[in-house]
Amino acid sequence: MKNWKRAIALVASGAALLSFAACGNGGNAEGGDDSKPTIGFVAVGPEGGFRTANENDLQDAFKKAGFDLIYSPTQNNDQQKQIQAFNKFVNDEVDAIVLSSTEDSGWDESLKKAKEAEIPVFTVDRDVDVTDPEAASAIVSHIGPSNEWAGEQAADFVNENFPDGANGFILEGPAGLSVVKDRQTGWDNAINDNVTVLESQSANWSTDEAKTVTAGLLDKHKSENPQFIFAQNDEMGLGAAQAVEEAGLKGQVKIITIDGTEAALQALVDGDLSFVIEYNPIFGEQTATAVKDYLDGKTVESDIVIDSQTFDAASAKEALDAGTRAY
Amino acid sequence: MTQNEPIVVMKGITIEFPGVKALDGVDLRLYPGEVHALMGENGAGKSTMIKALTGVYKIDAGSITVEGKPQTFNGTGDAQNAGIATVYQEVNLCTNLSIGENVMLGHEVRGPLGINWKKTHQEARKYLDQMGLGHLDPHAPLNSISIAMQQLVAIARAMVIDAKVLILDEPTSSLDANEVQDLFAIMRKVRDSGVAILFVSHFLDQIYEITDRLTILRNGQFIKEVMTKDTPRNELISMMIGKSAEELSQIGAKKERRAIGADEKPIVSVKGLGRKGSIQPTDLDIYAGEVVGFAGLLGSGRTELGRLLYGADKPETGTYKLNGNQVSINDPHTALKHRIAYSTENRRDEGIIGDLTVRENILIALQAIRGMFKPIPKKEADEIVDKYMKELNVRPADPNKLIKNLSGGNQQKVLIARWLATHPELLILDEPTRGIDIGAKAEIQQAVLDLAEQGMGVVFISSELEEVVRLSDNIEVLKDRRKIAELENDATVSQETIVDTIASNNAGKEA
Amino acid sequence: MAGHNTKKDAGNPILKRLLSSNLTWSVVALIVLIVICTIFDHGFLSLSWNENTGGLAGPLITMLQESARYLMIATGMTLVISTSGIDLSVGSVMAVAGAAAMQFLVSGLNVWLAILLSLLVGLVLGCINGALVSMLGLQPFITTLIMMLAGRGLAKVITAGQNTDAGSVAGSEPLRWMANGFILGIPANFVIAIIIVCLVGLLCRKTAMGMMIESVGINQEASRMTGIKPKKILFLVYAVSGLLAAIAGLFATASVMRVDVVKTGQDLEMYAILAVVIGGTSLLGGKFSLSGSAIGAVLIAMIRKTIITLGIDSAATPAFFAVVVIVICVMQAPKIHSLSAEIKRKRALKSEAKAVTA
Incomplete structure (x- = not known):
């Protein structure tokens, strides 16, 4: 029920904004x-x-x-x-x-x-x-927060967890966006040489597409034992987690995402994701x-x-329990 | 006529389609300064011959010579370059361009800054004047003038491109008498300038009025080339359909009038039925077993009255009684449910559903009455389709052919089958014989008489007074969107009676 | 010579019909893509039993899973296009229905009620399209374009701009199963989609609905004159399209139990139109082929799968998609068929001429 109230509030505020903007059209020079x-x-x-x-x-x-x-x-x-x-x-x-x-x-x-x-x-x-x-x-x-920094954090996590190297995938956002480029640059700068990215594919920031893409990648590279997936946003990470779970690889493939939405933190607590970098x-x-x-x-x-934070399962639980997350 | 060399000689033309020989060794000669008609029933090969001459079809055997030079046409462009221009039934001009632009399309007058539109329109006016079309404004958009005028503009255009041969494929099928005379005036001008005209029409009167020479085809074969003035009509007709003149004369007799008994009740009785801008309030009674003819000129309201009876247009005034019961017929669906059917004059746009099969076209109205979710059982459907295709002699006898691929006459038969399948008490036929060949025409006329014999009420609307007089029991005469007279069609009534009735009535003008 | 000829004539019509059928070329394209994928990834055709999900697993299976939503919107689109209309709103309706379903679940509604209500939402949106097109006579393109924009907005309003996640809602298993489960090892959503396509097909062909839809698409005025009520038919097809889009929306969102108000169903109206055209239904309306559209829909899913399998760079994927579709359309073009027939005829003439001279 709470959500419906929120919806109504949004409509109301939207209408208010519209009228506000309309006022601004004519009179913000003298009326303000x-x-x-x-x-x-x-x-x-x-x-x-x-x-x-x-x-x-x-x-x-x-x-x-x-x-x-x-x-x-x-x-x-x-x-x-x-x-x-x-x-x-x-x-x-x-x-x-x-x-x-x-x-x-x-x-x-x-x-x-x-x-x-x-x-x-x-x-x-x-x-x-x-x-x-x-x-x-x-x-x-x-x-704003730094996208490069976020990419570096993801790479650091993989470096730490797989000191002997590992194989994995990257799920990118839509081609051509600066966010995508910057997060990738950060990753590239920080990642160890013994870590191999088997393939990078775009899943368009979409949960649903990420699931399909990840399922495809897991099928294709089954023999190469993929151990991590770096999803450039939470939405894609959540999709990837579902594909991993269906393939029976939950826990074996570590999923790292950027953004730090509530849903991602919850997934972190549930063990679907392994590491979430906040983009504050x-x-x-x-x-x-x-x-x-x-x-x-x-x-x-x-x-x-x-400044942004990074979360693992424990800190995510803390943050969720505190209930101070704004998003 | 002039006995000089022909411009076009087509010899031994053979065109084969999978399974059929559409043309088998046909000859055709076109002389300059002559109007030449291709005669034959639908399916005789007239259109195929024209398509061979205009480069649409490639010929499988035979030769085409234009001005003594052998030609191979690989497309319409080749034929055009050889000086062969065509004006089709459906005018192929750009309706959103101006008249002048259409006349001069591709031959615009150019100046230093590209096309000089002023001069182009002046030039267009020159050509239009030559053709006796000086009253048209070259700047007006083409769609501001009637289809008939558009056809004349198309002919003027043929002159701009300096054609040697002008092909007119059924140009008169949608024209009224005055418009036909305008067309003929222009055809004579073009002919006198030394162009050879190839003309196709189903109207024998027009053939005898305008043509000099005839080539007769039957079943894809060449029958004979004759001079028009040396060939009597019955001889021409028997050559076209391959039957003797005696056999034909039987169709032409006028039917005996069926008198309405005093105690008979009309199926349909309307009082003051009318619609603004369409037809003024009209009273009309139609009895079972009666053929009621609607006679009148184009625009007299004959079609409009038929459409109101069917609910194709919504009546605004009047009462409608069906077998004594008050009804309101506001759309075709209701009309059909009340067993009233209407076959349109506009076969292509309002009649056939081109991409459906003959079978579907026959069944669709019956299906619409029964409702979408009550399909006609296959057995019943087969019986209906089979019965009507046989009764009306639909050719080819294949119910799974797309209706758009049938000839006009056979499309008309399928449409009549569609309405008969709904078992109407009243069948309104609007121009059922327009644009179809003599054989099919006779079959449809006979069908009308048979249906009335079986007790159906039939409204017969036609621009050909001759067939209205021949088939009807009563004739409603219309003029200027009003009914002006009701004639009991006995032996004293003839075409002249109707023409006189229309001519002597001035009530419409006073109003 | 004569014997040779008759044999050839007997064999040709079937081959000719096969070659000129859109269905054949779609199937050929499907096979070619599968072959390409198999060459690139030898395990492409492999199927294994996945204990985790209780169904088959493998690249082909995920492809079928994805195709379910295309099957739904392509079926609705086929009927709409057959009436010479178009429904650009299917993608947005997917998002609205998906958003409604997720939001209902989160707000604690029973899962079956949530499914039913979100389908109803899709149906209502379809009915609005239908009413505007049939009763007010608005252009289908404009009407559904407006619905496409309005629908996106509506989806955002429903979730208050959030990407609502119902993943942790208890009791949502039936919906989750609809998109992710298996029936006898085959993806449930694919099975459901195929059953619905068959039902629509039966409805169209076993009643007079299909003929009437085609009739209205070919010639609306002539159809009215036969006693058909074109307005009713138009209303019906848009309503059906809306309902099927809602089902597609459930497939898309239930697959991850999360609606993405911007991405769910994005651009899918274009995929649906492509599937219909590949399936052989003309955009001008008239005769339609549901089986053609169904194969078209699977083909679209296969093209997307190929993109993933070949690892085509994300910047190049739209171009790859376009090239494949163009190739298929070219193969289907009647001009190409007459061209190849012409070449054959010329060759035959030449050999005949040689035989005569010899």
């Missing part, structure tokens, strides 16, 4: 309280546990810090819509823009416009890739502080790395 700086948030929109937690936290934090935040989510990872929202914020002359981009490239033109309008831009979570120095200078700071979505406060500091004329670090 002068003492309250206006922040435009170019967001991804609800797409899963991490994103929802992250964006809710950002919105709360900015409200708490006394900002007027205009939330503008896109749909189905449509970058075009994000660019439109971004340009609209520039035209409306907001005080700062927080950008959580779906894709790392293609932002040069928009950033240049922001620079001309002297609007500072803060990228959160995913970093953007800009070639133009003028565009790059529009970005004051990047705030809770950095609204840090972001709000960075924006506030910059607007107050203080210097802000250009790369603010958010």
Whole structure:
């Protein structure tokens, strides 16, 4: 029943946001309280546990810090819509823009416009890739956990558990995303030479696809005794765990995932997963502080790395029992 | 006519399809400045011959010579390059382009900046003027003019591409009398400019009016080439269907009128049945065993009245009594349930379901009445299909052929079979003989008489007054979407009576 | 000479019919892919008994397991396409039904009730499509495109944007079995899917439903004139498509007992359309072949399996998929058949000419 209440609340808040945005269209220039700086948030929109937690936290934090935040989510990872929202914020002359981009490239033109309008831009979570120095200078700071660090943690876990080397697979996210590249880079940098990745396949961040892909890989490489699966997100790791269980290999194949959602931690406690690296979505406060500091004329670090934790079964149980997880 | 050399000589043309010889050694000569008709029943090979000449089919034996040069056509492009232009039954122009653009398509006047549209349209006007179509605006979109006019534009286009031979395959099947005269006027102009015209039509009157020379085909074989003016009609018909003239004369007799008894009750009795923009309120009684003819020009409301009786269009006014009971017939499903059936004039768009088999096309209406989940048992279905295909002599006698592959006449027979399978009390036949050959026409006319004999009420709608007069017991005359007269069709009534009735009535104009 | 000819004539029609049948080429493509996979991975055809799951295990088995959902949406899509419509919303309806099922389970509903209600949700969405298309006469493409977008949103609303996980809900075994279990060693979802395809097939061919659907697809106005009620038929096919998509949604989510509001059923409407086209039903409507679509659906699953088996780089998988589908479509094209017939005819003529000169 609790979930239905949540659903209703979401619809209500969605409607409220819409009307809020509608007000913002016409009147945020004069209607907004002068003492309250206006922040435009170019967001991804609800797409899963991490994103929802992250964006809710950002919105709360900015409200708490006394900002007027205009939330503008896109749909189905449509970058075009994000660019439109971004340009609209520039035209409306907001005080700062927080950008959580779906894709790392293609932002040069928009950033240049922001620079001309002297609007500072803060990228959160995913970093953007800009070639133009003028565009790059529009970005004051990047705030988010490090994907490379997460990849390194996964590699370290495998190194530690299999000092004599091992065979395994990697389940990647969709090709071309910076997250995918960064998590892979971190892994590649840290992994020992005696560990062999038999095959890397994309399972599109999807639980369901990961199960199919993993089942296929287990069939194909049965003879090579695979001992670990590094899934680049929780969703895929959960799918892989089910394929492993059905193949009767539960416990024999260690599954490492990144993100740290509640479902993954639960799976960790249940022994379906072996190691979960958090990709901490809770950095609204840090972001709000960075924006506030910059607007107050203080210097802000250009790369603010958010600390994340790693979990094994024991620490996962602790965290779940504490009930403080936001996602 | 001019006795110069023929432009086209086709000799010993043979085309074989798996299992059949569609053409077997057929000859055809087309002379410049002549209108030449290909005559024959459906299936005689007329279309195949035209397709051989236009490069659609490759010939298996024989030769085609154009202006003395032997030709091998590997596609329609080759034939076009040799100067052979075709105007099909269904106009193959771009309806969303302007008239001028259609006329000049591919021959636009070019300037330094690409196509000069102004000059192109001027040029188009020149050609249209030549053809006596000066009243058309080259800038107007093609779909703003009638199908008949579109056909004339298609002919004008043939002149732009400087054709030597113009093929007109049944251009008149959907035209009314005035439009036919417009067409003929243009055909004469084209003919006089030295082009050879190959013409196909099922209307004998038109053949005798416009053509100079005839080639007669039967069952894929060449019968004879004759001059039109030297060939009497009955001789031509007997050559086409291979029967003697005496046998034929029997079909032509006018039926004796069946008088309605005083105590008979009508099957259908409507009062003030009408629909805005379609037909004004009309009273009508139809009795069992009676053939009621609807006569009138195109647009007189004859089809509209038929559609209202069937519920194909929803009536807006009036009462509808069926065997004395008040009913409301608002859609075809209800009409069929009340045993009223209507065979459309628009066979292709509203009649046949092309990609279904003959069998399915026969059974579908009966099935629709019974309901989707009560399939007709196979045995019963077989019997129905077999019975009607035999009775109506559907050719080929294969129920599993797709109906779209049958000739027009046989498609019509299948449609009649479909309606008969529903056992209607009232059968409305709208133009059942349009665009079909003489043999099938006679069979359908005979079927109408037989059905009335068996006690069915039949409404017979046709643009050919001659057959309306011959088959009907009573004739409803319509004009300007109103019923203007009801004639008891006795021996004194003839085509002229109807024409006079229509001509002398001016009520519609006053209103 | 004569004897030779008659023999040839007798043998040819069957061969010709086989060659021009879409079914044949789909089966050939299926076999070719299996052969390629077997060459690449010698264990591809191997089957073993898995004590853990109580069924057969092996690459082919997981392929069949995946094909179940395609079978469902392709069957619904076949009927819709036959009426010359299209249903772009099947993928989203899968997500909605899956989301509903997971959410119901998490909120403590009985598993059977959860299954029933989520199927009802799919049916209702299908009925909305059907009502808009048949009664309001909206274009199927636009109507179902809107439903595709709205459905995704609805799925997110149902789960409050979360990827609801019902993996730990007690008593959800029947649903889990539906997607992961086995009947006599064969994947249960595949068996269920095949039974449903057969039922739909029987319904279409043993009643007049199939003929009426085709009739409406070929010529709606002519169908109305025969007393068929086209609106009823249109409503029906979209409703059926919605229901079958809901079943597919259950297969997809119950397989991992988790709905992914963004990914579940994503792009699957395209797979369904491809399966239908490969199966030989024209996008213009009219005659349809459920068995063709079924083989098309299995073929789609096989292509995806091939991608995994060959280890094709994730960036190249869409291209690989496209190439395989294009090759199959080209093999089926009537032009290609007449071309090969033409080549044969020419060859025959040549040899005849040689015989005459000799």
